[in-house]
Amino acid sequence: MSIPSPVPSQVEQSYNLAKQRYADFGVDTDAAIQAALDIPVSLHCWQTDDVGGLENAGKDIAGAGIMATGNYPGKARNGDEIRSDLGKVMDLLPGVQRVNLHASYAETGGDPVDRDEQRPEHFANWVEWAKDRRIGLDFNTTFFAHPKADDGYTLAHPNSEIRSFWIRHGIACRHIAEHMGRELGPCVLNHWIPDGCKDYPADRWTARRHLVASYDEMFDAKHGIDTSLCIDAVESKLFGLGSEEYVTGSAEFYSNYALSRDMVLCLDMGHFHPTETIHDKISAHLTFHKKLLIHTSRPVRWDSDHVVTFSDDVRNVFMEIARGQAWDRVIIALDFFDASINRVGAYVVGTRATRKAILYSLLDPTSLLKTYEEEGKNAQRLGLMEDFKTMPFGAVWDMLCTRAEVPPASAWIPEMEAYEAGVLAERG
Numbered sequence: 001m002s003i004p005s006p007v008p009s010q011v012e013q014s015y016n017l018a019k020q021r022y023a024d025f026g027v028d029t030d031a032a033i034q035a036a037l038d039i040p041v042s043l044h045c046w047q048t049d050d051v052g053g054l055e056n057a058g059k060d061i062a063g064a065g066i067m068a069t070g071n072y073p074g075k076a077r078n079g080d081e082i083r084s085d086l087g088k089v090m091d092l093l094p095g096v097q098r099v100n101l102h103a104s105y106a107e108t109g110g111d112p113v114d115r116d117e118q119r120p121e122h123f124a125n126w127v128e129w130a131k132d133r134r135i136g137l138d139f140n141t142t143f144f145a146h147p148k149a150d151d152g153y154t155l156a157h158p159n160s161e162i163r164s165f166w167i168r169h170g171i172a173c174r175h176i177a178e179h180m181g182r183e184l185g186p187c188v189l190n191h192w193i194p195d196g197c198k199d200y201p202a203d204r205w206t207a208r209r210h211l212v213a214s215y216d217e218m219f220d221a222k223h224g225i226d227t228s229l230c231i232d233a234v235e236s237k238l239f240g241l242g243s244e245e246y247v248t249g250s251a252e253f254y255s256n257y258a259l260s261r262d263m264v265l266c267l268d269m270g271h272f273h274p275t276e277t278i279h280d281k282i283s284a285h286l287t288f289h290k291k292l293l294i295h296t297s298r299p300v301r302w303d304s305d306h307v308v309t310f311s312d313d314v315r316n317v318f319m320e321i322a323r324g325q326a327w328d329r330v331i332i333a334l335d336f337f338d339a340s341i342n343r344v345g346a347y348v349v350g351t352r353a354t355r356k357a358i359l360y361s362l363l364d365p366t367s368l369l370k371t372y373e374e375e376g377k378n379a380q381r382l383g384l385m386e387d388f389k390t391m392p393f394g395a396v397w398d399m400l401c402t403r404a405e406v407p408p409a410s411a412w413i414p415e416m417e418a419y420e421a422g423v424l425a426e427r428g
Contacts (some may be wrong), residue, residue: 005411006398015399018392025365025384030242032362033400035327036195039358041137042098042188045105046428047347048085050074050339053145053380055102055113066144066194070340074424078157079107083129088419090133094404094413095355098135100333101126102191103142103312105172106375116168120179127183136185138333139177141170143193146386155214156207156248157196163214166193169220174232176224181229188331189402190266191215192235192294196308207248210258231268233293233331234258235266238273240303247329258289262417268335269313270305279316283324294321295335305336325402332358342424345416363396364388 006014015136038308046053050068052075076082082105088096091392103115106122112124120127130137143154154166170191179191191410195207207297219232236246251272266286267278278294285292296314298306321330334354336399339345365384372381398408407415 003410003413005407006409008402011395011398011402011408014392014395018395021392022363022396023389025368027363027365029266029363029396029399032210032359033230033396033403035362036355036359036400036413037095037404038161039327039332039350040096040136041354041358042136042331043086043089043347043351044098044100044336045082045086045348047337047343048082048100049077051145051337052101053102053142054079054082055104055106055108063214068337068339072336072340072342074343074420074427075339076343077427078105078127082302083125085344085347085421087133088415088423089344089351090135092344092348092406092415093351093355094401094406097351098138098333099126099130100138100140100188103176104145114143116172117167117243118172123176123180125182132179137180138190139173139180140190141173142194143191143195146181147183151193151244152197153248154193154205156193156219158206162212163326167217167330170214171223174218174223174230177230178241180226181226181231186231186289188231188264188293188333189237190333191218191231191380192237192266193249194240194243195249196240196247197245198242199245201246204246208253211248215257215261215377219263231264231331233264233266233267234244235293235295236269237268237271237301255285255289260415262281262290264291264293264331266293266295268295268297269317270295270299270303272299272333273300274301277313277316279313279320283319286324286329288328291329291331293331293333294312295333296350296357297335307336307338307341307346308334308353310344310353310356310360314353315360318357318361322364323366324401340421342416344419344424345413347414348391348412355400359400360393361395363391363393 022029052097076085093403104116106118106121107125148165149161155163159165177187234254236251238250239247255265269278296308300306334350336350369381400404401408
C-alpha cells in the first residue's frame, strides 16, 4: 500500500479550521509555527553507524556502558556515508537543525591518532560540510570505546596516568569545540563519562574526589579556551551497562558541580530511573542554573536510548519550558540509537517527535490556564488541559511542515524507502 500524502489544499483547509479553534482560546497558531521552526535541535551523528565512530582504535564498544542492538542493513561505514545519511535526514526535517559529533568521529586519513592528540584538523571535513549546509556543530568528548576505559573508569580512575590521559583528551576536545565555534558559531561541548561499577563499591568518595580534580584541571582558564565559543556542559547518569550499582557522575554530583563552576547542566531523559521523568526538574534547576542542555531520548526498562516518540514524557518536557518561557535558557539535542530499523527513519521519527513536542507546547493556552489557577478554578484548569489533548494539532503540524517545504504527515516515508533502495542497499 502506498503512503497517502495530503494535498496542499487539504492541508490549508484543515489548518484554517484548526487555526480558528485555537484562536478561540487566545492561541496564535501562525506565531507558534514560526517559533517552533526557529528553535534549533541538534542531531546526534551516532545513529548513522550504531555509535561505531571513525577512528582507528576502539571499534568494539560492548561493555563500555553503551550498546546499539540490531543488524538492520545499510549502516554507514565512513564519514562520507554518515554525512550523506545526515543530509538526507535533514532534507526531511522542518526547522533549524544542528549536528552533534562525538570525538570518536575524527577523520585522520588513516594515521593513528589517540584521543589525547586529536586536533581541529581531524574534523575539517565536518566543518566544511557544516558550512555547505549552513548549520552549526556541537561536540562531545568520547570517554568510552577505548583501551583506557576498559575497566569502566576514566576521569575518576585510581591510576593518575590514566586520569591524565583523559584530562588531555578533554582539553583537546575543548580546543576542537572552540575551533568549531569560531568557524560556525558557538559550539556546545558535552562531557559524559561511564565511570562506575557493577556492584557495591567499598569507597564511593575517592572516585568523586578524583572526578572533581580532573574536571577542574580540564576546565582551568590557563588553557586559554574562549568559553563564548566552547560552551561546556556536564551530563549525569543513573546507571549503565557495567555500572548498575554505582555511577561516579550522578545527577546530584553534576548538578552541584555545574552550579558551583557556572557551567551548563545536561539532563538526558534516559539517564534517570525508568519511572522518573525530568519535566519537574527543569524549573527546579533553572531556579539556580543559568542554562540546561536537554537530551531527548526514550528509556525502555533500562537506559536503552530508544528512538524518541511523541509521548507524554517528551510533551511534558517542552510544556514545562514553554510555560516558564525558558526557551533562551535551554539547549535541545537528541540522543538515541536503534540498529534494528532503518536508521534514516529512526532519525526522522525521533527528530520530528521532538519538533512536534516543541510545537505542541507553543500551542498551549498557558495564560488562560494560569488565570484559572490564580482564581482557584482547578476543575476548569484540569478540564481545559484534557480538552487540549484532542485539539486538531495534526493540522497545525502539517502546516508547519508545508511552510518548511518538507513532507507533511507520513509523506516522508516514500523518500526514506527510495533512499534505502538507491543508497543504503548498495552498502551490503
